[in-house]
Amino acid sequence: MPNIALELGKQAASLGVKSAYGEPQDVDGVSVTPVALALTGFAGGNAEGGEGGTGGGIAVPLGVYVRREEGLRFEPNIVTLLVVAGPFLWVAGRALSRVIRALKK
Numbered sequence: 866m867p868n869i870a871l872e873l874g875k876q877a878a879s880l881g882v883k884s885a886y887g888e889p890q891d892v893d894g895v896s897v898t899p900v901a902l903a904l905t906g907f908a909g910g911n912a913e914g915g916e917g918g919t920g921g922g923i924a925v926p927l928g929v930y931v932r933r934e935e936g937l938r939f940e941p942n943i944v945t946l947l948v949v950a951g952p953f954l955w956v957a958g959r960a961l962s963r964v965i966r967a968l969k970k
Contacts, residue, residue, distance in 0.1 A: 896932040
């Protein structure tokens with residue numbers, strides 16, 4: 866049986882940019898290329914009884930690159946933007962309130 870860690874490493878090496886950028890699609894004369902944040906992880910091991918391994922990943926759609934006659938433009942995924950902006954605004958608000966409270970003293 867081949868070493869599972871080496872096999873997982875070979876598969877992970879082929880992910881890279883292919884998992885972040887999708888194939889360009891033509892929709893009504895407009896070229897659309899999807900963009901995602903792709904995270905993958907793999908683990909392998911060798912125990913007394915044999916070898917084992919696991920892997921997993923997640924892809925978060927960030928938006929699309931749209932190529933029209935006017936040029937290339939990135940259009941973000943609004944849902945993802947709101948999901949990321951919510952916690953960021955909460956942390957920024959908490960930090961700002963602490964700064965204001967410290968300045969009042």
